[in-house]
Amino acid sequence: MKTWNKIKSWPLFLPVVALILVMAVNIIYDAATGSNPLSFFMISLRNTTTSGTILYGRIIDIINRGSEVAILAIGMTLVVSASAGTDISVGSVMSLCASFMCMMLAGYGVSSTTTLAVPLGIGLLCAIVMGLVCGAFNGTLVAHLSIQPMVATLILYSAARAIGLLLCNDLIVYVRNPSFAYIGAFTGPVPTPIIITAVCIIVVSLVLKKTALGMYIQSVGINAKASRIAGLNSRLLIFLAYMLCGLFAAIAGIVASSRITSADSNNIGLYLEMDAILSVALGGNSLGGGKFNLAGSIIGAYTIQAITTTLYALGVSSIQAPVFKAVIVILIVVIEAPPFKAFLRKQSAARAAAKGVRA
Amino acid sequence: MSKKADSKKSINSNTMLLLITIALFIVLYAGGCIAYGSKGFTHFQTFLNILITNAGLICVACGMTCVMLTGGIDISVGALIAMDCMLLAVGMQKGIGAVPMIILVLLIGIVFGIFQGFLVGYLEIQPFIVSMAGMFFCRGMTAVICTDQVSITQEISPTFYAWANAKVIVPFGGYTNNKGKYMAPYVRPGVVVALIVLIAIFLILRYTKFGRSLYAVGGSESSAAMMGLNVKLIKMKAYMLSSFLCSIGGICYCLNTMAGSVSQATGLEMDAISSAVIGGTLLTGGVGNVIGSFFGVLINGTISSIVKTNGKLASSWPNILTAALLFIFIVIQSLFAVLRSRQTGKR
Numbered sequence: 001m002k003t004w005n006k007i008k009s010w011p012l013f014l015p016v017v018a019l020i021l022v023m024a025v026n027i028i029y030d031a032a033t034g035s036n037p038l039s040f041f042m043i044s045l046r047n048t049t050t051s052g053t054i055l056y057g058r059i060i061d062i063i064n065r066g067s068e069v070a071i072l073a074i075g076m077t078l079v080v081s082a083s084a085g086t087d088i089s090v091g092s093v094m095s096l097c098a099s100f101m102c103m104m105l106a107g108y109g110v111s112s113t114t115t116l117a118v119p120l121g122i123g124l125l126c127a128i129v130m131g132l133v134c135g136a137f138n139g140t141l142v143a144h145l146s147i148q149p150m151v152a153t154l155i156l157y158s159a160a161r162a163i164g165l166l167l168c169n170d171l172i173v174y175v176r177n178p179s180f181a182y183i184g185a186f187t188g189p190v191p192t193p194i195i196i197t198a199v200c201i202i203v204v205s206l207v208l209k210k211t212a213l214g215m216y217i218q219s220v221g222i223n224a225k226a227s228r229i230a231g232l233n234s235r236l237l238i239f240l241a242y243m244l245c246g247l248f249a250a251i252a253g254i255v256a257s258s259r260i261t262s263a264d265s266n267n268i269g270l271y272l273e274m275d276a277i278l279s280v281a282l283g284g285n286s287l288g289g290g291k292f293n294l295a296g297s298i299i300g301a302y303t304i305q306a307i308t309t310t311l312y313a314l315g316v317s318s319i320q321a322p323v324f325k326a327v328i329v330i331l332i333v334v335i336e337a338p339p340f341k342a343f344l345r346k347q348s349a350a351r352a353a354a355k356g357v358r359a
Numbered sequence: 360m361s362k363k364a365d366s367k368k369s370i371n372s373n374t375m376l377l378l379i380t381i382a383l384f385i386v387l388y389a390g391g392c393i394a395y396g397s398k399g400f401t402h403f404q405t406f407l408n409i410l411i412t413n414a415g416l417i418c419v420a421c422g423m424t425c426v427m428l429t430g431g432i433d434i435s436v437g438a439l440i441a442m443d444c445m446l447l448a449v450g451m452q453k454g455i456g457a458v459p460m461i462i463l464v465l466l467i468g469i470v471f472g473i474f475q476g477f478l479v480g481y482l483e484i485q486p487f488i489v490s491m492a493g494m495f496f497c498r499g500m501t502a503v504i505c506t507d508q509v510s511i512t513q514e515i516s517p518t519f520y521a522w523a524n525a526k527v528i529v530p531f532g533g534y535t536n537n538k539g540k541y542m543a544p545y546v547r548p549g550v551v552v553a554l555i556v557l558i559a560i561f562l563i564l565r566y567t568k569f570g571r572s573l574y575a576v577g578g579s580e581s582s583a584a585m586m587g588l589n590v591k592l593i594k595m596k597a598y599m600l601s602s603f604l605c606s607i608g609g610i611c612y613c614l615n616t617m618a619g620s621v622s623q624a625t626g627l628e629m630d631a632i633s634s635a636v637i638g639g640t641l642l643t644g645g646v647g648n649v650i651g652s653f654f655g656v657l658i659n660g661t662i663s664s665i666v667k668t669n670g671k672l673a674s675s676w677p678n679i680l681t682a683a684l685l686f687i688f689i690v691i692q693s694l695f696a697v698l699r700s701r702q703t704g705k706r
Contacts, residue, residue, distance in 0.1 A: 085487075086487070086488075088487075088491070141689070141690075145689075145690060145693040145694075146693060146696075147642070147689055147693055148642055148643075150432070150487045151432070151632075151642050151689065152689070154629065154632065154685070155682045155685055155686050155689070156682075157629070158626055158629040158678055158681070158682045158685075159678060159679050159682030159683070161675075161678075162675035162676075162678035162679045162682070163675070163679060165673065165674075165675040166673055166675050166676075166679070169673075170673055170674070170675070271495070274491065274495055277488070277491070281488075287485060287488060288485075317502065317506065319498075319499065319502035319506060319621055320499050320502040320503050320506075321499065322495035322496065322498050322499035322502075323495070323496055323499030323500055323502075323503060324499070325495060325499075326492040326493070326494075326495040326496035326499065327492075327496070329488070329491075329492040329495075330478070330489070330492045333478075333482075333484045333488055333489070333492075334478070334482060334484070337482040337483060337484050338483065339481065339482050339483050340482055
């Protein structure tokens, strides 16, 4: 019982259990359909005509497809921790950054191109600057005008996608250039998005480990007033968290758009804000701000992707999948809700009391 | 004494927000009339058309206002409308009558609202998270019901078709067209429903115990609790009311579009929230009324009407303009809040 309690209080308990559950569903499904029960874990090298020898397997696919969510989850974790609110504009900002980048790369009004109008670096820089601008916009509203985070980000949630459409002249801009497509393709046998995600995670965790930034953000999230009195610039820290969230949304946008070598403003990052928030919640982080656990969020992100892939494998279409995700979100937040916990504690106390009486 | 002066002051700044809104609507509409007068913008019917297109939104905005008065938010409304429309369309296609389907839709709205309200009120989960999950649930459910676009034609349901095409003639403001025929202005039944809802909610908020308790909860939850109000129950009722009104709105919306599809009413929650905010409802709760929200809807409707009449502007402009307006009004609100806190600080 004691060890069980210890395991239960482990911060990564919730995401790991969820991940194991998803794997179990996959194994059972594979066994039931008559294929190799362990095919979920198989990783092999395959030769393809388009990109040479590549790693192949369902896990690789999940890690690859989960890159965007994982990248978004990093920024979302910081925002949730610092401001006790979520940034719901990330999906739209992704789309805006991708549209802006492709517009720069292809030139305004061009719908399909194989040659780049400006060097790739400038296009990427544009996307990142756009992400930072969006982050700064959200950050200003939240930190300096003290507007509830969700309402403040609602503005860009609705406007960013529309602005992206405007930048692309209502077209889907295709940039079929190998140097651009490389970001969403393969580096050697490994998919490039995996490498980008790994770099993002390593850099952020190093910064959080080696500097006091992580601690500052947590303390602002726990009590903004107290940390301001203690000498922290709360507003600047919240602002910074939103800037970083915008930056990561931009990176995710670059990856997503490079994967399909186009800027499909209406579909890039659609519903991804939900996945990002879900990963943060699933990672065992309180949506009420304060302490955060980056590793949890990232495992959470890949768990979400595993759930999505599993749902598709089970034959659920992509527009029906939100039902299951919504149910999972509600289950998680209900389990985490203080009144529910208090109710459970009361129940177990009552049971213990009943036992005591009987004895 | 000072208390009285206080409330007077806060009423003043709130009425000012409402006045700004009404003035903005008049300016926008007058601008539209001047710019597109030749395209028929000056006709009374254009104004009525805005009402016809936005009948659903008016109901939704009323519900949204009630929820926002308690300091919460409900972003599931757009998806709930999509689900309602899909249910109506598929149900009638399966041969169920219009009336039972409408009752079913209203019941679903109430149950859905109770569920959301329970999570927000009794389990104290953030309204945004709850209603976002609700939004994805409804959107996904719509796809589960049917992934195709289903239209409601005359063959499927003659009753519903007749309602949708019924004209309620407005006795004034007609004009004679160039063939010398008198064109009587009309509205659709949905508008009548929406206006009844608007007036009912206005009266409820103003004159009933429940309505005033919404303001009390939004103003300060702890003092409302100390006054002996059941805060949890009131919050739950607010969400129930919102989802119920949203279902009524969904029926009005369906009467207008006569179809159900998965991508229907996307972003409607945004329109409803911005209407309420533009109409002077404070996001922090406790201040606002449905008349303001009504004008907010009219402003939104005028913007999209102008963009449509222009014909050359990209379809994403209404979205951007609404977001910009929302931005401006949120900033004004927060500036008011800062000013107010400074004033009380001085005293």
